[in-house]
Amino acid sequence: MKTMKAVVLDKVTEASDITLSEYPVPEIRPGWVLVKVKAFGLNHSEQILRLNEIRADYIQKPVIPGIECVGEIADPSDSGLSAGQKVAALMGGMGRSFNGSYAEYALLPRRNVFTFESDLSWAELGAVPETYFTAWGSLFESLHLTEDDTLLIRGATCALGYAAIQIAKALGCKVAATTHRAEKLSLIQTADETLVDDGKLTGKLHGITKALDLVGPRNLRDTLNSVIKGGVVCQTGILGGVYTLNGFDPIKDIPNGVYLTGFFSNYPTQKIMTEIFTFLSNHKLTPVIGKVFDFDNIKEAIAAQDNGRINGKIVVKI
Numbered sequence: 001m002k003t004m005k006a007v008v009l010d011k012v013t014e015a016s017d018i019t020l021s022e023y024p025v026p027e028i029r030p031g032w033v034l035v036k037v038k039a040f041g042l043n044h045s046e047q048i049l050r051l052n053e054i055r056a057d058y059i060q061k062p063v064i065p066g067i068e069c070v071g072e073i074a075d076p077s078d079s080g081l082s083a084g085q086k087v088a089a090l091m092g093g094m095g096r097s098f099n100g101s102y103a104e105y106a107l108l109p110r111r112n113v114f115t116f117e118s119d120l121s122w123a124e125l126g127a128v129p130e131t132y133f134t135a136w137g138s139l140f141e142s143l144h145l146t147e148d149d150t151l152l153i154r155g156a157t158c159a160l161g162y163a164a165i166q167i168a169k170a171l172g173c174k175v176a177a178t179t180h181r182a183e184k185l186s187l188i189q190t191a192d193e194t195l196v197d198d199g200k201l202t203g204k205l206h207g208i209t210k211a212l213d214l215v216g217p218r219n220l221r222d223t224l225n226s227v228i229k230g231g232v233v234c235q236t237g238i239l240g241g242v243y244t245l246n247g248f249d250p251i252k253d254i255p256n257g258v259y260l261t262g263f264f265s266n267y268p269t270q271k272i273m274t275e276i277f278t279f280l281s282n283h284k285l286t287p288v289i290g291k292v293f294d295f296d297n298i299k300e301a302i303a304a305q306d307n308g309r310i311n312g313k314i315v316v317k318i
């Protein structure tokens, strides 16, 4: 049997206990494609899976985590794709209900695998699928962002925040960005206005037409009060550690004439992935990366994610 190196989890696992195991290369089947993984980004949701969510019944165990990757088609099965073609894959249960990308090969449903054209390196490409799809979907599908908007990005010092600043600035918007750590203000200087978020933004910002909230339910009421009448708030992140809002009173908590939306990255499409790679190419943008690790150093990559000292997307290349 052909084997590959993979991270395989069956219980809550601290970074210090991460190892690479020998695991069977998955067998191809109709409707799925085998991808030779070249790079993958680390995500907050994988950390949540590894440290807690893995206890849930709906998680396949053992599981190879990893909700995204870029790579080459190793076996196209009946997909119509060609061997060697460059692809990006993300979500749809990847790394949760079926094995994900922390491996040399990943067997992935055709519907979650997307082709693209790009001159970026594999490491740079590894920073794109989940982060840029989520930024793009939040900004355009949910917030209907235009160049006339003034956008607030709350909790901007995360991979998604840096990507959202980059896209919004390239579009021509005015951007205000926050961090909860004063020492990180320098990391968001590409925004037009930056401020330290002490949990109360109401009254401190003016003319915000759209808000991308990455801190989440902990401060959502305050974000809703930080946009102008007619403004839209998109709830996408949960960095604040509060995941749902009990006692939310829409009548009183959503100001009159303010709109609340959300974004869930579970439904990527070829059309949107093509738009993202075209936008990056047309605007000559390089994805914002914090640090690149080799697959053999996956334990260090995950430890770096846990200690939160890397600013920007952590990418692992194989």
Ligand SMILES: NC(=O)c1ccc[n+]([C@@H]2O[C@H](COP(=O)([O-])OP(=O)(O)OC[C@H]3O[C@@H](n4cnc5c(N)ncnc54)[C@H](OP(=O)(O)O)[C@@H]3O)[C@@H](O)[C@H]2O)c1
Pocket (backbone or CB within 6 Å): 042, 043, 044, 045, 130, 131, 134, 155, 156, 157, 158, 159, 160, 161, 179, 180, 181, 184, 214, 215, 235, 236, 237, 238, 239, 240, 263, 264, 265, 266, 307, 308, 309, 312, 313
């Ligand atoms: N809706 C969706 O489908 C979707 C998709 C992707 C991601 N997300 C969510 O979007 C958020 C960002 O994801 P990511 O992968 O870009 O994260 P990430 O790069 O892993 O960033 C994590 C870092 O965010 C920083 N952070 C910034 N503001 C924070 C705050 N107010 N409270 C706590 N930490 C804060 C923390 O560093 P410091 O404390 O040093 O600042 C932390 O190390 C996460 O909540 C993630 O779950 C949602």
